[in-house]
């Protein structure tokens with residue numbers, strides 16, 4: 029994940045609920061991301077967690093008292109409200125949601141929120157009956173309307189023993205969502221189609237021809253460009269990967285299906301063909317299961333449609349077409365040939381013989397364009413995705429297309 033949290037200043041308000049202790053973990057994660065944190069505990073939060081734990085973790089004082097002259101002298105509460113990049117209320121109680129929705133300012137935290145014009149984010153956590161209560165729902169609806177960002181709780185077992193909605197969002201997801209909020213939306217306005225995973229060519233009703241592609245690289249690219257505001261359509265073969273957030277995911281089976289689903293989503297600004305599409309498909313349609321007969325079997329395969337070439341030469345050709353090339357020998361020569369023959373703009377080439385690329389979280393690739401070759405060192409597939417994303421931003425900026 030590209031971190032956009034570095035050097036951000038965040039005011040974290042912790043309210044009084046069972047999940048208050050989770051704020052400690054959140055602080056650590058924010059610190060790991062080089063975030064400067066100011067912290068306030070509500071009076072009720074102090075009944076759940078110990079101030080000293082927070083102060084030692086932060087290495088500074090927690091703000092708490094609105095009417096303390098010394099605190100006001102040190103850091104005026106209006107200044108605190110507006111010198112940060114965002115205010116987070118995590119966990120946020122039903123009570124605090126109600127206060128925020130009604131403009132109540134009877135303690136330091138609620139005063140600061142009223143006085144601030146910065147980004148406001150809340151992550152509610154409460155018993156599921158409370159979460160489902162109409163008063164809470166109405167308050168949340170209103171907060172959303174006045175631009176407070178809500179990191180919704182998830183389902184799970186609550187401290188009170190009941191199972192249902194209301195559990196604080198996982199800290200990892202909080203960090204990820206926060207990162208999304210701060211990401212510069214350099215690709216906003218662009219529509220990008222990414223294909224990922226392996227195709228499956230049906231042989232008979234129970235068998236298919238496929239390959240080892242895990243889909244990781246394509247999914248990482250889709251997530252990375254979405255993070256910069258692009259509208260992403262991910263056309264994917266079967267994978268074990270989690271469905272990425274805020275991305276339209278379309279399932280595809282064989283090459284023809286991948287192609288049709290890509291074409292029906294044109295026009296787009298960029299097409300990234302990271303799916304491993306079978307070059308071959310069985311020549312004949314076999315309607316019955318092939319029986320075990322004799323010692324050998326031969327099936328005739330014929331060439332499949334070449335999606336990359338078709339899209340690159342399509343009348344609605346995207347401004348930028350990026351292909352992937354998996355070769356076991358003559359990587360650069362073969363990839364360069366592919367680039368020219370297929371008329372695509374860039375090829376991301378990897379040697380699938382050298383390392384265990386399929387299913388691995390790492391990749392060593394070369395970026396090949398019409399006039400240059402860049403050999404990138406081995407790195408995580410998420411890093412490769414980020415590098416490709418940066419290149420896309422640069423391409424569109426250079427050509428003054430965004």
Ligand SMILES: Cc1cc2nc3c(=O)[nH]c(=O)nc-3n(C[C@H](O)[C@H](O)[C@H](O)COP(=O)(O)O)c2cc1C
Nearest residue numbers: 043044045046047070072073121122123124153154
């Ligand atoms: C043991 C216990 C656990 C509580 N847990 C929660 C909770 O998880 N979520 C919530 O909204 N309120 C919870 N409450 C109620 C709040 O503590 C109460 O509404 C309080 O006024 C919140 O104050 P604050 O919003 O100023 O921090 C709990 C209360 C008790 C006694």
